[in-house]
Amino acid sequence: MSILNGKKVVIIGDRDGVPGPAIEECVKTAGAEVVFSSTECFV
Amino acid sequence: MKAVIKGAGYSLVHTPDMVIHNGTTQTTERIVNPESEYLKELPKHIRTFEQAVAYYPNQAYIGNISPDELAAIPMPWNEQECPLTNRYGKFGQIMPQEEFLLLMQACDVFDLVELDAEFVAAHKDALAANEIIDESIMARVKDGVPADKVKELVENEHAEGLYHNGKLVGAVKRAHDIDTNLSAHVMHENIVSKASNVVGILGAIKNAGIAKEDVEYVIDCSEEACGDMNQRGGGNFAKSVAEIAGLVNASGADIRGFCAAPAHTMIEAASLVAAGAYKTVVVTAGGCTAKLGMNGKDHVKKDLPILEDMLGAFAVVLSEDDGVNPYVNLDILGRHTVGTSSGPQDVTTALVFKPLEKNGMKVTDIDKYAGELHNSDILKPAGGGDPALQFFKVVAATAVKRGELEKADIATFPAKYGMVGWAPTQGHIPSGVPCIGFAREDILAGKIKNTMVIGKGSLFLGRMTNLFDGVSFVIQANDGQGDNKGVSEEEVKGLIAKALKEFAAGLLAE
Numbered sequence: 001m002s003i004l005n006g007k008k009v010v011i012i013g014d015r016d017g018v019p020g021p022a023i024e025e026c027v028k029t030a031g032a033e034v035v036f037s038s039t040e041c042f043v
Numbered sequence: 044m045k046a047v048i049k050g051a052g053y054s055l056v057h058t059p060d061m062v063i064h065n066g067t068t069q070t071t072e073r074i075v076n077p078e079s080e081y082l083k084e085l086p087k088h089i090r091t092f093e094q095a096v097a098y099y100p101n102q103a104y105i106g107n108i109s110p111d112e113l114a115a116i117p118m119p120w121n122e123q124e125c126p127l128t129n130r131y132g133k134f135g136q137i138m139p140q141e142e143f144l145l146l147m148q149a150c151d152v153f154d155l156v157e158l159d160a161e162f163v164a165a166h167k168d169a170l171a172a173n174e175i176i177d178e179s180i181m182a183r184v185k186d187g188v189p190a191d192k193v194k195e196l197v198e199n200e201h202a203e204g205l206y207h208n209g210k211l212v213g214a215v216k217r218a219h220d221i222d223t224n225l226s227a228h229v230m231h232e233n234i235v236s237k238a239s240n241v242v243g244i245l246g247a248i249k250n251a252g253i254a255k256e257d258v259e260y261v262i263d264c265s266e267e268a269c270g271d272m273n274q275r276g277g278g279n280f281a282k283s284v285a286e287i288a289g290l291v292n293a294s295g296a297d298i299r300g301f302c303a304a305p306a307h308t309m310i311e312a313a314s315l316v317a318a319g320a321y322k323t324v325v326v327t328a329g330g331c332t333a334k335l336g337m338n339g340k341d342h343v344k345k346d347l348p349i350l351e352d353m354l355g356a357f358a359v360v361l362s363e364d365d366g367v368n369p370y371v372n373l374d375i376l377g378r379h380t381v382g383t384s385s386g387p388q389d390v391t392t393a394l395v396f397k398p399l400e401k402n403g404m405k406v407t408d409i410d411k412y413a414g415e416l417h418n419s420d421i422l423k424p425a426g427g428g429d430p431a432l433q434f435f436k437v438v439a440a441t442a443v444k445r446g447e448l449e450k451a452d453i454a455t456f457p458a459k460y461g462m463v464g465w466a467p468t469q470g471h472i473p474s475g476v477p478c479i480g481f482a483r484e485d486i487l488a489g490k491i492k493n494t495m496v497i498g499k500g501s502l503f504l505g506r507m508t509n510l511f512d513g514v515s516f517v518i519q520a521n522d523g524q525g526d527n528k529g530v531s532e533e534e535v536k537g538l539i540a541k542a543l544k545e546f547a548a549g550l551l552a553e
Contacts, residue, residue: 015501016415016430021509022386039509041501042338042427043302043417043468 005031013039044526046316047368048518049323049360050251051480053104054135054242055467056143056330056354057096058235059089060206065231066335066351081340086209088339090348092139097125100418101353103465105132110462110481120420121350131174134480135246135356141166142173143238143354144205144213149183150238150287151215155230157196158205158213160187175245179289187213203227222272229269232332233280235354236267240284240329243356247325248288250480251360258360259321261285261295264308265328266470268299284327293325301505304328305357305476306498306514312361313371313516323362330354331469338468341425350421355472359479366523369486375402377497377515385511387437388444394497394515395438396445406442409460409517411485413478414497416464434497435461474498479518486520493519 009032013020020039027034063069063085072079095101099120103113107127116123130137138146145166148156163186171181196202196214205213215234218225240263248255263281270277281295298308305328312324336351343349364370377398383389395412399405412435419429439456442448448456466473475496482494499513 016427016433018387019385019503019511021511022384025384025386039501039503041504042422042425043430043470043473 002030007032008035009033010035011037013037015039015041016043044317044319045364045370045521046313046361047364047370047521048479048483049253049362049368050247051359051483052135052243052247052250052357053106053477053480054138054246054356055101055104056138056239056242056356057092057352058140058143058332058335058354059352060140060209061235061332062089062336062339062349062352064204064206065332066337066339067333068336068339081343084343085339085349088343088347088349090352093128094348095352096130096137097128099123099125099127100420100465101137102127102132104355104467104477105136106134106480107132110465110478113465114458114463118420119423121347134250135243136175138173138242141207142170144207145170145184146180146241147234147238148185148213149180150241151234153218155216155218156213156234157193157216158187159190159193161190162207162212163187175242175249180287201227203231219271224271224275233267233269235332236265236329237280237283238329239354239356240265240280240327241287243329244284244288244325244327244358247327247358247360253323253360253362255289256292257323258285258290258293258325260315260324261290261293262308262312262324262326263295263297263328264304264326264471266301266304266331280329281327300512301500301502302471302474303498303500303512303514304471305474306496306516309359309371309476309496310376310514310516313373316361316363317373323360325358325360327358328471329356330472334469338421338425338427345424347424351468353467355467355469357472357476359476364521364525366525367521369483369518370521372517372519375399375517379511379513381510388441390499390511390513391437391441394513395495396441398515405447406438407447409493409495410491411478411482411494412438412461412497413475413482413494414499415473416462416466416475416477417468417473418465419463421468429464431461431464432457482518486518493517
């Protein structure tokens with residue numbers, strides 16, 4: 001079973017790495033609930 | 044009609060006092076934690092003009108060192124002693140703060156910028172000696188006001204202070220009593236963008252060897268917005284810059300798209316020229332005060348100089364086909380669509396691989412890729428890594444998945460097909476376009492045949508959409524054949540075969 005299954009997840013993505021929406025899609029397929037997701041830009 | 048790259052200009056402005064007074068990292072800290080250690084330490088980490096000039100990435104920006112030469116310099120670059128100390132380069136210049144403050148006043152046509160008369164007197168000759176400044180701009184420089192008047196404006200009239208070496212030397216007044224869109228803060232930000240844009244555009248016109256009168260249209264692609272409470276962001280920076288630069292035959296407009304805006308704008312400009320709408324179009328952008336010292340806390344924490352003390356500016360001149368200069372191939376355009384995800388692989392496929400595939404090309408058919416050209420010397424100490432390297436690795440990995448590259452080539456792909464980043468972290472400035480000056484030269488010299496320029500933007504910052512964004516285009520060698528693509532032998536054979544088949548079919552039917 002996925003370690004994220006049934007867990008609540010807070011996502012902070014990086015514009016130059018992996019952005020929030022992309023991480024959201026991944027963790028949802030692992031059964032997690034996204035309670036917060038954002039993407040930050042440092043450039 | 045082909046739209047050729049006639050020339051490009053890249054300039055920087057050293058604004059150390061604006062780091063302290065106008066960068067949002069600092070202004071935010073002053074609000075939430077006014078007694079912080081960071082604010083106390085910050086002034087000790089400010090670079091002198093000479094230090095900012097003798098810095099390899101800045102020398103690369105103005106064209107005194109190539110990206111390949113920069114890549115050979117060991118990092119961190121801020122620890123290297125740089126023997127290059129010329130403030131002028133083949134692409135532009137590094138303007139010192141004192142000249143820039145006078146230029147800001149010259150660019151202000153609403154009497155909002157007031158400078159201390161002594162400051163003006165001390166530095167007017169320096170601005171006049173600047174190689175891109177002519178009499179028309181010097182005629183706009185006013186004599187200034189008494190120091191008391193400047194102090195009064197800042198202390199009692201909500202004006203934004205202008206500082207040099209820590210001393211108050213001027214002020215930008217608010218342009219309206221209650222409209223926040225015309226506040227002193229916004230007017231300061233916009234006049235800085237406009238003035239730095241003038242530095243970039245004048246350099247580009249000089250480099251392209253054209254007359255100012257030849258420019259028919261200017262498109263600004265910076266990140267600021269000018270307008271009042273009834274039309275925030277109404278514009279038009281482009282025309283205001285063209286006015287100061289003396290481009291009397293030009294009109295213009297602004298295009299916005301965060302960091303992707305310059306790449307979007309290059310495509311629109313090339314399309315305008317290719318369509319015959321305008322003969323010469325200039326794509327141009329000024330710098331951004333808000334981003335000054337953006338990663339400053341990490342730089343101070345690590346006892347480094349504040350490396351984000353430069354405003355960036357660039358301009359590219361596009362003209363109708365001259366049969367010589369490289370052109371923007373409008374058949375090879377990449378775009379991140381609404382239906383594309385924000386995952387790095389999907390973004391890269393949309394921007395790099397789809398346009399190549401459509402044109403029967405593979406990743407190795409492009410000699411150089413340029414995207415995310417942020418100076419990683421600024422970002423690495425702040426944990427931001429190397430966006431250019433990361434991007435080229437994703438391109439390589441995607442190429443391997445598509446069977447266009449061997450897995451063993453991933454490690455060498457960034458150096459062979461990509462480039463190190465050297466542009467200041469001014470948002471739109473590093474987004475692919477800094478390569479155009481070098482790419483034009485290398486294509487003309489026959490060193491490379493083409494370059495793909497990729498611009499990516501973070502639309503989520505505007506809180507209107509969470510979609511990612513980006514576009515790409517290819518600059519390639521001009522074969523001098525104009526639009527006459529000719530007909531190949533294969534095509535002639537195909538046409539004859541088709542005609543014979545139709546003739547035979549006609550005979551059989553009878």
